[in-house]
Amino acid sequence: MGRDVVPVDPSQPAVGLKKTKARGWIRLDSSGQDTILDVDKYAIMHRVHIHARDLRILDPLLSYPSTILGRENAIVVNLEHIKAIITAEEVLLRDPSDDNVIPVVEELRRRLPLLNNTREDHGEGKELGGQNDGEAGEEDESPFEFRALEVALEAICSFLAARTTELETSAYPALDELTSKISSRNLDRVRKLKSGMTRLTARVQKVRDELEQLLDDDDDMADLYLSRKLSSASPLSGSAAASWFISSPNISSKISRASRASMATIRGDENDVEELEMLLEAYFMQIDGTLNKLTTLREYIDDTEDYINIQLDNHRNQLIQLELFLSSGTVCLSIYSLVAAIFGMNIPYTWNDNHGYMFKWVVSLSGIASAVLFLLIISYARLKGLVGS
Structure with a gap:
C-alpha cells in the first residue's frame, strides 16, 4: 500500500x-x-x-x-x-x-491536530493527577470519528444555509417586483427561482430526514461508535490481527487511543448514545431551521401567486364589463334599428296617409328610449358593483 x-x-x-x-x-x-x-x-x-x-x-x-x-x-x-x-x-x-470540498479539508487540518493534542494533554494531566477545566475535559472525551463527523455535518449545514440565504436574497426582490408589475420577464424569473427553491428544499429535506432517522434509532447511532467497538475488540485473534496489520499498521496506537477516548462510555452502558445524540440534535436543529426558511419562502411565493391570480381575475372582470357595455349598446341600437326599419319600409299603409310626421316622431322617440335604456343598464351595473364608478 x-x-x-x-x-x-x-x-x-x-x-x-x-x-x-x-x-x-x-x-x-x-x-x-x-x-x-x-x-x-x-x-x-x-x-x-x-x-x-x-x-x-x-x-x-x-x-x-x-x-x-x-x-x-x-x-x-x-x-x-x-x-x-x-x-x-x-x-x-x-x-x-x-x-x-477544499474548505472541509482545511477545517479538518485545522481542528483535528488541535483536538487531538488537547486530548493527549488531558490524558497526561489525568496520569499526573492534575485537574483540568471541566468543559475541556468533556470535549476531550469525544472519539475521533465524532470529531470528523461533526466537521462534515457543520460543513454541509453551513453550505445549505448559505445556498438558502442566496436564494432568499434573489427571491424576495423578484417577488416584490412581480407584485408591482406583472410581465413575462418577471414571471420567468420567479419561475426559475421557484424551481431552484424546490430542488434546494429536496436536498435540505433529505439531510434532515437522514439525521432524524439516526436520532430515532439508537442501534444506528450505536453503530457509529467505532472507538467503542475497536476497544472492545482489542484482543484480536491471529488471522484477524494479521488482516488488520496489513491495512492499518498503527494497531497499538489505535487501540490505546480508542480505549482512552471511550473509557467513560465503556464503564457505563454499552448502548449509551447520549454523546452522539447531542451532536446530531445540534445539527438537526440547524438544518431544520434552514428548512423552515425555505418553507417560509415557499409560503411567500404561494401568497404572491394568490395575489397575482386575484389581479388576473380583476383584469378578467374588467374584460367582462367591457363585453357587457358592448352588449348593452348593441341591444339599444338593435331596438332603434328595428323601429326605424318598420316605419321606413316602402309598403303602402292606409294609416300612413296624411301622417308622415309620425315617422319622424316615432324614430326620434325610439332613439331616446334606446339611450335611456343604455343608461339604465349602466346604472344597474354600478349599483350591483359590476362596474366601477
Whole structure:
C-alpha cells in the first residue's frame, strides 16, 4: 500500500490536488497529517473493510441521496459534495480538489491536530493527577470519528444555509417586483427561482430526514461508535490481527487511543448514545431551521401567486364589463334599428296617409328610449358593483 500513497508537498498543495481531481482521495489522520491517495476502489475497500455497495454510494458519477451509514470499522458519509469514509483513526475524503470540498479539508487540518493534542494533554494531566477545566475535559472525551463527523455535518449545514440565504436574497426582490408589475420577464424569473427553491428544499429535506432517522434509532447511532467497538475488540485473534496489520499498521496506537477516548462510555452502558445524540440534535436543529426558511419562502411565493391570480381575475372582470357595455349598446341600437326599419319600409299603409310626421316622431322617440335604456343598464351595473364608478 505504501507505493500507492503520494505525500503532499506543503510548498505546492494546489498541484497535488489537481493531479487527483477526477478520482483522488485524501487521507487525514488524528494528528492532522494529510496524504493524497491515488488508489483504486479495491484498495479502499481493503483498507477500511467496507463492501462495494457502500463504496458505490460515494461514486460522484452516480446519484445517491444524502446518507450516513455505520459499518463495523467505518462510517460512510455521503452528504451532497462531501463523500468521506471515517474510521477510528483516519478520514478518507473524496475529490479533495473540488471547490466545495477544499474548505472541509482545511477545517479538518485545522481542528483535528488541535483536538487531538488537547486530548493527549488531558490524558497526561489525568496520569499526573492534575485537574483540568471541566468543559475541556468533556470535549476531550469525544472519539475521533465524532470529531470528523461533526466537521462534515457543520460543513454541509453551513453550505445549505448559505445556498438558502442566496436564494432568499434573489427571491424576495423578484417577488416584490412581480407584485408591482406583472410581465413575462418577471414571471420567468420567479419561475426559475421557484424551481431552484424546490430542488434546494429536496436536498435540505433529505439531510434532515437522514439525521432524524439516526436520532430515532439508537442501534444506528450505536453503530457509529467505532472507538467503542475497536476497544472492545482489542484482543484480536491471529488471522484477524494479521488482516488488520496489513491495512492499518498503527494497531497499538489505535487501540490505546480508542480505549482512552471511550473509557467513560465503556464503564457505563454499552448502548449509551447520549454523546452522539447531542451532536446530531445540534445539527438537526440547524438544518431544520434552514428548512423552515425555505418553507417560509415557499409560503411567500404561494401568497404572491394568490395575489397575482386575484389581479388576473380583476383584469378578467374588467374584460367582462367591457363585453357587457358592448352588449348593452348593441341591444339599444338593435331596438332603434328595428323601429326605424318598420316605419321606413316602402309598403303602402292606409294609416300612413296624411301622417308622415309620425315617422319622424316615432324614430326620434325610439332613439331616446334606446339611450335611456343604455343608461339604465349602466346604472344597474354600478349599483350591483359590476362596474366601477
